[in-house]
Amino acid sequence: MNGLFYIFLLSLIPTFEGRYAIIVGIGKGYSLIGVLLVASLGVLLLSIALPLALPFIDVVMLKLEETPLKRFAEFYLTYVGRVRRKAHPYVDKWGFFGLILFVAIPLPGTGVWTGSLAAYIFGIEKRKTIPALLIGGLLSILITLIPSLGVIRLF
Numbered sequence: 341m342n343g344l345f346y347i348f349l350l351s352l353i354p355t356f357e358g359r360y361a362i363i364v365g366i367g368k369g370y371s372l373i374g375v376l377l378v379a380s381l382g383v384l385l386l387s388i389a390l391p392l393a394l395p396f397i398d399v400v401m402l403k404l405e406e407t408p409l410k411r412f413a414e415f416y417l418t419y420v421g422r423v424r425r426k427a428h429p430y431v432d433k434w435g436f437f438g439l440i441l442f443v444a445i446p447l448p449g450t451g452v453w454t455g456s457l458a459a460y461i462f463g464i465e466k467r468k469t470i471p472a473l474l475i476g477g478l479l480s481i482l483i484t485l486i487p488s489l490g491v492i493r494l495f
C-alpha cells in the first residue's frame with residue numbers, strides 16, 4: 341500500500357498529475373486497478389480543492405509583492421499570464437468543453453492545475469469548473485493509460 345500512496349502523491353504534483361502517475365505505477369508493477377483508483381482520487385481531490393483555493397492564493401501573492409518574496413509572486417504572475425495565453429483559445433471558443441479538452445490533453449502545461457487556474461482567470465463558475473476538471477483529468481488518465489498498456493502501438 342505504501343507504493344500506491346506514492347502514486348497518489350505523484351498525482352497531486354502540478355502538470356504531472358494522475359496522467360503520468362499511472363505510467364510510474366504501471367512501470368513499478370503496482371496493481372492496475374490500485375493505480376487507477378489512487379490516480380483518479382488525486383484528480384478528484386485537485387478538481388475540488390484547486391477551484392476553492394485559487395482566490396486565496398491570489399490574495400497571498402498580492403501581499404507577497406511587497407515583501408522580500410517579491411520574486412516568488414512575480415513568478416506566479418508570469419505563470420498566470422502564460423496560462424491565460426495557452427488556455428484562451430480553448431476556453432474562449434468552447435467554454436466548458438474547451439476546458440475539458442484543455443485539461444485532457446496530456447502535454448506539459450495542461451492538466452487540472454493549469455485548467456483550474458485558467459477557469460479562475462476566465463471567471464468560469466465553480467459549478468462548471470469542478471466537473472470540467474474532473475472529466476478532463478480522468479480523460480487524460482485514459483489517454484495516457486491506453487498507450488502505456490500497449491493496447492495501441494505508437495511506433
